[in-house]
Amino acid sequence: MDNLKNLRKKPLFLPIFCMILVLLINLIKSPTFFSVSVNNGVLYGRLIDIINRGSEIAILAVGQTLVVAVSAGTDISVGSVMSLSACSCCMLLAGYGNNSVSTLVVPMAVGMLFGVLMGGVCGAFNGALVAKLKIQPMVATLILFTAARAIGLLLCNNQITYIRYEKYKYLGNFIPGCPIPTPVFVAIIVIIIIAILLRKTALGLYIQSVGINGRAARISGINSDVICFICYLICGICAGIAGIVASSRIYSADSNNIGLNFELDAILAVALGGNSLGGGKFNLAGSIIGAYTIQAITTTLLAMGVSTDKAPVFKAIIVIIIVVVQAPAFKSYMAARKAQRAQVKEAA
Amino acid sequence: MKKRIFAGILTALMAASLVACGGAGDSAPAAGGDDAGTTTEAGAGDDGEKIIVGFAQVGHESDWRTASTKSVQDAFSEANGYDLEFVDCDNDSAKQIEAVRQFIQDDVDYIVIDPIVSTGWDTVLTECEDAGIPVIVIDRTIEDSDKYVSWVGSEFMNEGLAAGAWLKAYAEAKGISDINVLVIEGSNGSSAQIGRTDGFKKYADEEGWKIIDSQDGDFTQDGGQKVMESYCKSYAGKFNVVVCQNDNEAFGAMDAMKAAGVEYGVDKDVILISFDACKAGLEYVQAGDINADFMCYPLQGEYCAQIIQQLKNGEDVEKQTFMTEPWYVAEDILPSITYTNNSGKEVTEDLVVVTDAASQASY
Numbered sequence: 001m002d003n004l005k006n007l008r009k010k011p012l013f014l015p016i017f018c019m020i021l022v023l024l025i026n027l028i029k030s031p032t033f034f035s036v037s038v039n040n041g042v043l044y045g046r047l048i049d050i051i052n053r054g055s056e057i058a059i060l061a062v063g064q065t066l067v068v069a070v071s072a073g074t075d076i077s078v079g080s081v082m083s084l085s086a087c088s089c090c091m092l093l094a095g096y097g098n099n100s101v102s103t104l105v106v107p108m109a110v111g112m113l114f115g116v117l118m119g120g121v122c123g124a125f126n127g128a129l130v131a132k133l134k135i136q137p138m139v140a141t142l143i144l145f146t147a148a149r150a151i152g153l154l155l156c157n158n159q160i161t162y163i164r165y166e167k168y169k170y171l172g173n174f175i176p177g178c179p180i181p182t183p184v185f186v187a188i189i190v191i192i193i194i195a196i197l198l199r200k201t202a203l204g205l206y207i208q209s210v211g212i213n214g215r216a217a218r219i220s221g222i223n224s225d226v227i228c229f230i231c232y233l234i235c236g237i238c239a240g241i242a243g244i245v246a247s248s249r250i251y252s253a254d255s256n257n258i259g260l261n262f263e264l265d266a267i268l269a270v271a272l273g274g275n276s277l278g279g280g281k282f283n284l285a286g287s288i289i290g291a292y293t294i295q296a297i298t299t300t301l302l303a304m305g306v307s308t309d310k311a312p313v314f315k316a317i318i319v320i321i322i323v324v325v326q327a328p329a330f331k332s333y334m335a336a337r338k339a340q341r342a343q344v345k346e347a348a
Numbered sequence: 349m350k351k352r353i354f355a356g357i358l359t360a361l362m363a364a365s366l367v368a369c370g371g372a373g374d375s376a377p378a379a380g381g382d383d384a385g386t387t388t389e390a391g392a393g394d395d396g397e398k399i400i401v402g403f404a405q406v407g408h409e410s411d412w413r414t415a416s417t418k419s420v421q422d423a424f425s426e427a428n429g430y431d432l433e434f435v436d437c438d439n440d441s442a443k444q445i446e447a448v449r450q451f452i453q454d455d456v457d458y459i460v461i462d463p464i465v466s467t468g469w470d471t472v473l474t475e476c477e478d479a480g481i482p483v484i485v486i487d488r489t490i491e492d493s494d495k496y497v498s499w500v501g502s503e504f505m506n507e508g509l510a511a512g513a514w515l516k517a518y519a520e521a522k523g524i525s526d527i528n529v530l531v532i533e534g535s536n537g538s539s540a541q542i543g544r545t546d547g548f549k550k551y552a553d554e555e556g557w558k559i560i561d562s563q564d565g566d567f568t569q570d571g572g573q574k575v576m577e578s579y580c581k582s583y584a585g586k587f588n589v590v591v592c593q594n595d596n597e598a599f600g601a602m603d604a605m606k607a608a609g610v611e612y613g614v615d616k617d618v619i620l621i622s623f624d625a626c627k628a629g630l631e632y633v634q635a636g637d638i639n640a641d642f643m644c645y646p647l648q649g650e651y652c653a654q655i656i657q658q659l660k661n662g663e664d665v666e667k668q669t670f671m672t673e674p675w676y677v678a679e680d681i682l683p684s685i686t687y688t689n690n691s692g693k694e695v696t697e698d699l700v701v702v703t704d705a706a707s708q709a710s711y
Contacts, residue, residue, distance in 0.1 A: 040607065
């Protein structure tokens, strides 16, 4: 019992609990949900779908967590930046104006790096606006939220650019001979790099101190502006990487649809992970679990064949429950009730 | 100083975004203008007689829409004696009504509208009528007003019916009796989704086909792929027909089926039906991956130009024009299909086997 109590006090308890809750619904509904088999030489099953398709949201959530922590605001441009990075990558690979190619104009790595770089440029732009010009994060990122997708469309000459080159599909699908979907590796690599950066350097601590009180942090010798800038830069790079993965999945740059509404999922992942949107202390692992929880909900709704016009309603209900359970007001209410009951018991 | 640089960057970016928005509109006429440089000079005398056309387009959400925009821009090029005012409304209906009012202000000769929503048009169309500007509606429809001279577009219901009729005939020819269908629908509530769903469902009900599931793939490749991935797990081995309501969804569905090891296409386990028939789609039909692809013709431009010429010459025009839409198939086993179309007429239409020429000619 004591162990359980200790467990409940752990910061990751609630995010994991919510994740298990969602999966439990599936277990009751259809036990086959969890069956994982090897089909065509690759892992196959709904669990695989969740960790595969959740990769983009997880990558975005990593960057978003840092932005939320440092600036108590959200970067709402990540979805559009995904689209821009995908478009710049495909435009470079296909050559401007071509909408379907099977041979590449430049080496594939160059195109992909360029896409990620574009994400970084967008992140730097956001970071400059927020850190240097002190513009509110939502207003600052609103610029690229509107503009990035349009710039992407311009780069792709107003059409969907297809890269029908077998190796371009590897990043978003499977590398031949490897049974695990590649996006999973990409997500893991991004998470590990950021985690090392936060743990092995003082960056994590700096981010928290700037987020809790920027002025105090500056007085104690931390360059708040630079820390804030770095967070937005990382967020932009993450969006760039997610954009390339999403583009590789459909081996094209569909500027209108890549990353559509992903900013909302990324912010939701941060919130579901138990992070305060008010900035300060943050928990990267929570956000990542949050990201996969969102994907689990989506996959569940698809699996249950919930008609798509009703699906957002169910998604909303699940999200409301998860958010309410984690709300401090709800937690203190539950604690108060428990104390009351204990009192009554004692009196009896 | 630093702030100034940032302000400069910000301004540049905003300007870039403006260019991005206007890009679609400017590029084609500008190109046309360059090519036709000599023509315009030669015909400088009738420069004043240029017909000014205002075109309020929905947006730029798909290849199909881009093709539609381009066809109108081509048809109303300067070389053809037109001056086109193009507005991309970015799927914002308020912006579209604003655009139409602007056309009235600018006193254009004709207005072409692809209405984003089907209602709320009566006031502004009355204004057009009062100003004496004929309005031509393309693609989507207007429900609450008849103050336009003509409508040009596709009959989505017929596309669905044709798909049903083809599947019936094809199944008979191939001796397939048990038909279990999975449908990947288009964006919920769009006229294409409603027409294609209803048309196909009519046949499914009559023939007793089982529609196992029908979910929204949002007309995108990623959407089609996601829905199909889920279908492959839920209904493994239980389906033999997949209907995708546009080509992009079909591309996604093919990838998902390939990953799940489901064989599709000509003489395989699953019959794949698609709509739109864009160039890439027809290439798949030709390769035998898609069994049948029902075209949704996006090139309304030439039809519009024809109507305007008729109006100019004082001739009567048809209130409704349905564009001819070919049905493409992969195999040469059925010459034609016969079905009762949406206006209750029994029609026999040819099936076109895709050739290099056909797929190259598509948009």
